[in-house]
Amino acid sequence: MAEEAEKIRRETGRVLGRFSRKRGNLIPILQKVQHRLGYLPREAMLEIARFLDIPEIEVYGVVTFYNQFRRNPPGKHSIRVCLGTACHMKGGYITLDAWKRRLNIGQGETTADREFDLDTVACVGCCTMAPVTVVDDKPQANVEPTRVDGILLAFEREREKKHKENRESS
Amino acid sequence: MKTVSLTIDGRKIIAEEGTKLLWVALDNGIYIPNLCAIRSSPEPAAACRLCFVEVAGKEAPVTACTETVAEGMVVNTRGKKALRLARSAFELLMASHPVDCAGCPANRSCELQKISGHLKVKLKTKRLRTLLRELPIDDSHPLFTYDPNKCVLCGRCLWVCRQQLGIGVLGFAHRGFQRVVTTFADEPLGQSRCQECGDCIAVCPTGALSFKDSAKPAARAVKI
């Protein structure tokens, strides 16, 4: 944890070093910091607010407004539930609920073990496959709640297999 | 001071040049519903869409908070088209408002009640389906309570907090239906840098920000 805090401070500082203290730099700064850290931790937002001399809520307001910003570290696997029109009609929101329940996290969050992060997207261009969930950048077709369980099971199997291999090789 | 003369609802009025119509009307005792207008702000937010009026010669109604007065202007605050727009905006707003005036600290001083009376639209709208936000109430501060469900996102509280007092504890965050007035990281107000001036409560037009009974000071007016 201390390592993480140190990394946040170092990387944020590096980015800030390349900008002037102008309010208009807020979004480019946020983008660069997220690029380096994968997300925008609380300490980074506070540091940026101090640097630009603006209230911290203003940074928070911008970060929560734009979809491109995340406030949680990315998980090893990314789960993106499509809520575009077609997927919505085919019950995409029920699929989203299933993911939330199974992973025990909300939209925009990451599991405690950093295995999965969950978010929504709006139409990924393969509506005939609705309801779609994009798993690690690959659109999966007809992801109903039972498929959610299936996908998670496959990940678990893979994990077990790796575990075993590691044990055998050591 | 350069002035212009105009007519509002048949009354001749002299106003300072460059002023927005809304303030001229209000200063002359002519009420126009409004929530998001802030006199000391350089840019009107024009977000609430309640202040529609009709101006002779203009085809469509205009928002009074953005319309600058002009020489010879003839204004009707009671035009059918304007009221229709204002009523719809009000109904949309109230469709996600938990109406419970009897148990609300703002009862009888609430701007929403005033607007409802003025526009002759019920607080509980029948025409639209209700969709409540069901957000948690923040009771963490020793002096006041914040009920985001009753917030109409007018922005008055954050304006006093930031622009007038330079504190900036409150602000808008999140987007769409999730938009709220909140603190950094949605932390409880009791943990924020709040300096307990209470000005945000004084300017809040609804029961969203209210003093706890035990902490109620004498009512005071805060100008924004």
Ligand code: SF4
């Ligand atoms: S905020 Fe106003 S309209 Fe809403 S419950 Fe309170 S008094 Fe009634």
Ligand code: SF4
């Ligand atoms: S808390 Fe009150 S003053 Fe602040 S935005 Fe909401 S309604 Fe307006």
Ligand code: FES
């Ligand atoms: S709506 Fe989901 S892929 Fe188009």
Ligand code: FES
């Ligand atoms: S007061 Fe004019 S739009 Fe809100």
